[in-house]
Amino acid sequence: MGHSLLCMMGFFLLSTVICGNAEAKPKTELRADRTAVPVGGSVTLTCSVSPSSSSSSGWKYYWYRYDSYYKLVTSPDAVFLSNGQISVSEGGLYWCRGGRGEPVYYTEDSKYVRIDTTASSRPVVTLYPNWSEIYRGETITVRCEIHGGDTEWDYEWETNSTIKPPNQNESRIRSASSSNSGNYRCKGRMKSSQHNTTEWSDSVTLTVSHNKPRPVLTVSPSWLSPGASVTLNCEVEHPSAGWSFYWYKAVPDLSEKSYSYELLPDGSGTAQDSYIIHGQTHTAGYVCRAGRGDPEYHTDHSQPKFVWSADVHSAASLTVSPDRVQHFTSDSVSLTCEGNFTEWRVRKFSEDGRLYSVCRRMTGSTCNINTSESDTGVYWCESGSGEFSSAVNITVQSMLLYIYFLDLNDLDVT
CATH class of the missing domain: 2.60.40.10 (Immunoglobulins)
Structure with missing residues (x-):
């Protein structure tokens, strides 16, 4: 039995499967000039029958909106600008279709477009504590604040950091890292009407330093x-x-x-x-x-x-041999720690502000050095019992330079 005969016999279910429609329904396309209604403004929606599917002439357009229920859009819910174009100021899911003829023949429904209504409240992102720089390991809270009224909100975050905050009004970062660095902004969506939103807040920058500070x-x-x-x-x-x-x-x-x-x-x-x-x-x-x-x-x-104290009556002391402040390069100098302690180390604070241990190995309580100009500095002893000795300032100078200055002093300049 051929397809045409099956169709003529009116086997409805079978003919639907085998015969199909002689021509698929035309498609419609819905476009919006923006996806959110600005405060006090509107959004323009444009519906058209796809030219590739059918002739675009003679169509009348039907508009639908869903917020908490389905509704055919009529005046005064929208301003009808022309056949196929309306202006709306309420949020919701919108779609459209075309119809023509008598009885009316309808196109397929368009894909829906989500339109949000922007609330007058604008959120503010705050950092708490509000420090200019956060260090790795610190705790910081990023907060989205919406002022005005007692509206309950759901929250949405946008950031270029590696880690995005959860969609809550605040995010507590318990151990900050460089992954949290970035710009943060937020907006709110009313719990009672998911198509009512705020504008995006201004962005706030969070900078997390990898280095731990040293005072x-x-x-x-x-x-x-x-x-x-x-x-x-x-x-x-x-x-x-x-x-x-x-x-x-x-x-x-x-x-x-x-x-x-x-x-x-x-x-x-x-x-x-x-x-x-x-x-x-x-x-x-x-x-x-x-x-x-x-x-x-x-x-x-x-x-x-x-x-440093040069007090010779302290519990520990440092003696220098030869006993003078001025020494010359390549001098042999002995530094001896004295006091009622068994373990010692000799320390030096140099002219460049650095701290050194002078002797890796001491002979008893004595440290022997052959001096160079870099040995200029303040010296003291430290005991294994936690005591500091008196301190001695030692200057090391080149012998050649010393002789040169002596010669200058001997010149007769009169």
Whole structure:
């Protein structure tokens, strides 16, 4: 039995499958000049029958909208600009189709276009704490704030960082990294009407530094008068960014060839970036560090800085042989640590501000060196029991240069 006979016999289901339609329904296309209605504005929608599917003449256009239910769009829901073009100011899902003839023959439905309505409230992105730079490992909160009214919102974030915040009003970054660096902006969508949104906020930049900060400690004075007050100052790269300060005494640790740190009295989390020590009499070393945030983030410790005393009556002392301040290059100089201690190391603070251990191996409590000009500096001893000796300032000069200056002094310039 042929296809035409089956169709003539009216076997409806079978003919639908085998015969099909003589011609597929024309398609429609829906375009919008924007996807969000601006505050006080409108969006223009244009519907057209695809020319490739059928002649475009004689069509009348029908418009539909879905927000919480399906609805045929009529006046005053839209302004009908022309046949096939309307202006709308309400959000929702819109689609259209064409129809012509009597009875009306309809095209296929267009694909839907989502139109949002922009609320008058505009969100603001804030960083808390609002510091100009965040360091790796710190905790920071990125917050989207929408002011005005008691509307409940869903939130959407846009960022060029590697990690996108969840769609909530705030995101707490518990251990920041460079992946969190970037520009952040947000918008809100009403819970009661998902087609009502705010505009995008302005972007806020979050910068996360990979390097952990190290504060710089200064001490004044460097050389002590017995019983003088010593002022410590601790400086961080961004001094106004919520830092509190911690103050420590440096305790020599000969086994680690370094120092351990002992918190000074009332030296925990002070608001001031300075700390005064009253009545200092002996050579001592100090360090500081800073902390901020909740939970508190700490910088590295500063490099140790020292105040020196030449007091020969201290519990430990350094003697230099030959006993003079001025030495010459290639001199043999002995540095001897004295006191009731068994282990020692000799330390030097050079003219370029660097700290050195002078002798890798000591003969008992004595360190022997052959001097060069780079040996100029302040020397002291440190014991395995954590004591500092008195300090000695040593200057090393070239003998040839010394003789040259002597010759200049002998010249008769009159």
